[in-house]
Amino acid sequence: MKGKFRNHMKKVFAxxxxxxxxxxxxxxxxxxxxxxxxxxxxxxxxxxxxxxINVYNQLIQQYQDEHPDVTIAPIHFExxxxxxxxxxxxxxxxxxxxxxxxxxxWADAGVMLNLNDYVTEEELNLLWPEAVxxxxxxxxxxTLGKSEGAHFYGFPKDLGPVCLTYNKTLLEQQIARNNxxxxxxYDLLSADxxxxxxxxxxxxxxxxxxxxxxxxxxxxxxxxxxxxxxxxSNGADYFKNNAETHGIDDRFIEAVxxxxxxxxVDKVMPSxxxxxxxxxxxxxxxxxTIFTWMGPWDNADFWTQVKxxxxxxxxxxxxxxxxxxxxxxxxMCYGVSAAMAAKNPxxxxxxxxxxxxxxxxxxxxxxxxxxxQQVPNLLSMAxxxxxxxxxxxxxxxxxxxxxxxGNSNSVGIYSSEAEDKISGKTRSxxxxxxxxxxxxxxxxxxxxxxxxxxxxxxxxxxxEAYKNDLQADLNEMNERWKx
Amino acid sequence: MNAxxxxxxxxxxxxxxxxxxxxxxxxxxxxxxxxxLLTLIAVFAFSLMDYNVYREEFAWLGFKNFxxxxxxxxYSTAFFRAIGNTMFLLLGIPVGMIVGLALAALLQSRAIKKxxxxxxxxxxxxxxxxxxxxxxxxxxxxxxxxxxxxxxxxTHIAWFKDPWxxxxxxxxxxxxxxxxxxxxxxxxxxxxIPSSYYEAxxxxxASSSRKFFTITLPLITPTLFYMLITGIIGGLxxxxxxxxxxxxxxxxxxxxxxxxxxGIKQGKQGLxxxxxxxxxIFIMIVTLVQFKLSNKWVYED
Numbered sequence: 001m002k003g004k005f006r007n008h009m010k011k012v013f014a015x016x017x018x019x020x021x022x023x024x025x026x027x028x029x030x031x032x033x034x035x036x037x038x039x040x041x042x043x044x045x046x047x048x049x050x051x052x053i054n055v056y057n058q059l060i061q062q063y064q065d066e067h068p069d070v071t072i073a074p075i076h077f078e079x080x081x082x083x084x085x086x087x088x089x090x091x092x093x094x095x096x097x098x099x100x101x102x103x104x105x106w107a108d109a110g111v112m113l114n115l116n117d118y119v120t121e122e123e124l125n126l127l128w129p130e131a132v133x134x135x136x137x138x139x140x141x142x143t144l145g146k147s148e149g150a151h152f153y154g155f156p157k158d159l160g161p162v163c164l165t166y167n168k169t170l171l172e173q174q175i176a177r178n179n180x181x182x183x184x185x186y187d188l189l190s191a192d193x194x195x196x197x198x199x200x201x202x203x204x205x206x207x208x209x210x211x212x213x214x215x216x217x218x219x220x221x222x223x224x225x226x227x228x229x230x231x232x233s234n235g236a237d238y239f240k241n242n243a244e245t246h247g248i249d250d251r252f253i254e255a256v257x258x259x260x261x262x263x264x265v266d267k268v269m270p271s272x273x274x275x276x277x278x279x280x281x282x283x284x285x286x287x288x289t290i291f292t293w294m295g296p297w298d299n300a301d302f303w304t305q306v307k308x309x310x311x312x313x314x315x316x317x318x319x320x321x322x323x324x325x326x327x328x329x330x331x332m333c334y335g336v337s338a339a340m341a342a343k344n345p346x347x348x349x350x351x352x353x354x355x356x357x358x359x360x361x362x363x364x365x366x367x368x369x370x371x372x373q374q375v376p377n378l379l380s381m382a383x384x385x386x387x388x389x390x391x392x393x394x395x396x397x398x399x400x401x402x403x404x405x406g407n408s409n410s411v412g413i414y415s416s417e418a419e420d421k422i423s424g425k426t427r428s429x430x431x432x433x434x435x436x437x438x439x440x441x442x443x444x445x446x447x448x449x450x451x452x453x454x455x456x457x458x459x460x461x462x463x464e465a466y467k468n469d470l471q472a473d474l475n476e477m478n479e480r481w482k483x
Numbered sequence: 484m485n486a487x488x489x490x491x492x493x494x495x496x497x498x499x500x501x502x503x504x505x506x507x508x509x510x511x512x513x514x515x516x517x518x519x520l521l522t523l524i525a526v527f528a529f530s531l532m533d534y535n536v537y538r539e540e541f542a543w544l545g546f547k548n549f550x551x552x553x554x555x556x557x558y559s560t561a562f563f564r565a566i567g568n569t570m571f572l573l574l575g576i577p578v579g580m581i582v583g584l585a586l587a588a589l590l591q592s593r594a595i596k597k598x599x600x601x602x603x604x605x606x607x608x609x610x611x612x613x614x615x616x617x618x619x620x621x622x623x624x625x626x627x628x629x630x631x632x633x634x635x636x637x638t639h640i641a642w643f644k645d646p647w648x649x650x651x652x653x654x655x656x657x658x659x660x661x662x663x664x665x666x667x668x669x670x671x672x673x674x675x676i677p678s679s680y681y682e683a684x685x686x687x688x689a690s691s692s693r694k695f696f697t698i699t700l701p702l703i704t705p706t707l708f709y710m711l712i713t714g715i716i717g718g719l720x721x722x723x724x725x726x727x728x729x730x731x732x733x734x735x736x737x738x739x740x741x742x743x744x745x746g747i748k749q750g751k752q753g754l755x756x757x758x759x760x761x762x763x764i765f766i767m768i769v770t771l772v773q774f775k776l777s778n779k780w781v782y783e784d
Contacts, residue, residue: 083748084747084748087536087537087747087750105537105750106537108537108538109537109538109539110538111537214639216627216628216629216633216639217628271641272641272644273627273639273641273644273645274627274628274641274644275627275641275643275644275732276622276625276626276627276642276643276644276730276732277626277627277628277629278628278629434749434750435748435749436557436749436751439744439749440557440560440561443560443561443733446732446733447560447564447733451644469556469557472556472557473557476557480533480535
């Protein structure tokens, strides 16, 4: 009986094994990279809001009209799942969005094509130097930025400087309701000179004096505060020495405390308890917050959805004399698949041409700018962006240029006063191989309930106690990256 | 001669039946081999390595990933938090079973006998509703700003930020989502109880509650046991609660959410594989313990 059963089971497993082999061979055939070998057919991966998707569809149509032999298959995902998809199917897209926050990881992995041989110095000189420099990486020395032996891995999509924006109608209403001096308020809202944190906190408190601070339906000063901007504008950072050493010092602690106390002490920002409530844009669009953050790409939505006037001002700076308003610059590039280029050089040529067109062509840049998508990549078009003859909001959009250009003044149109220099810096995650260190830091702040803390001393002691942990996270990350 | 022919024919029938049976068995066996066995082997292999998902490079680590989960503060804080959250959320399983049982008992009662079908459909509705839709709707219900609960009671409860309240909100949501399935299982088990038992109890003058606790409840324990086993396995694999409902808040991060964060978001598949194996072993142990303990409370005829 046992023998018979064993024989039956042998047969069952034989059938199973044969089927697995068949299945395996099918899978091997199917897995390939699923790429069309036609050198004129490209797959383009991107993400965006409905307005941005619409912009890209128009741009792709225009490219295909100009290059009738080329077909682009655009594939877009939700921004929050885009990188998950990319991890799983990295070799599927021929041309793809690569955010600055993930650039280092994928350039280092060899997934992005080294474009050194496909672009000239003259061509790159047409673009913002800050944007070009960001997409150089030397995989040998593990250093970011343009240097001897560095490879150029991505055509800049844009530079996204983040500004504070305010609802003009709501501002006027709150000035009147709280009997504030209108001129004094507008003096603070200068596009050329940043407020200090103290001035900003006082202004927000004054503007929301009439609000019931215990009601979730109140009008807030600001829906949240960007931690990177608070750090940079107080001369602090999460780390030093190319992310080798943690950056927790007094300036760092002040930046975190400033962010927390806007909610817990001043009550001008929703408390952590309101987490999961209305998002920042909805609050702003519904006139439930006077200020919020915006980047140039937001114009596409603002122009169609906002029913009030708005303008921009620089991020407030820390109270120390040596601080500057240093905003956060988000960015992205167009990458080209290295795996595809190795197999099909003719297709790589088509992909590079398309990515280059998106990044550098005047037609594309003009269209992107006019559709409220970005500050043009081309230096020559910066004047068009800030020109007063282009009658669109925000009126002081030259601030976007100031933030990008604040440190180099590449185009000679920098408008801020020298002593109150306004500039920008790439997001913190751009400089690191992964985000574990930041996730853990934010989790620690959550776990210690610091978002509800009013006492500066308690925030300080909690953060000081975290120094070794942050250092351990950075060490582990660097070990994984640099070996 | 006739007997030999009969025997051969019988033999042929057995052979063809066996072949049919083998083909039927082959399908799940293939499924098991490809999607479970191979995956388990791969997960075990990954767990012993640092697999850098970006570079697609492997480095041998031995059991370091396992020790990191429990001793390296970079990961252990999040891992222990995930274990604690997952365990707490399991409390929702008995709550869901009690609600399902109560609804099934209600449907059996004379009070709503006339519109029994209507209530069956009504109570079962959550079971046919998309899990994502339930999560999103409950996010609105618990919203701290404009949520139904806070508005109804004029409160400002921070359902999402307070780690304990968040877990309670998840349990409430899961109880509602699971009540239809639990109710139908309990109802089916109750309907399978021979009516003669109740008739005998009626003759003896037993009250409704006495009948429920001495006849109904003991006789449906096999179903309750099944609900408990599947509930705990499902609960230990919970992911949508952390991702969709709690939007990644610390208070509801579960073990599977931890695996997703480190395996996909952080590209540390070795560590995520080690966590997966720990979870799989834990599920096996819990299930075995439940089976061992079942003879103490599960009625077997």
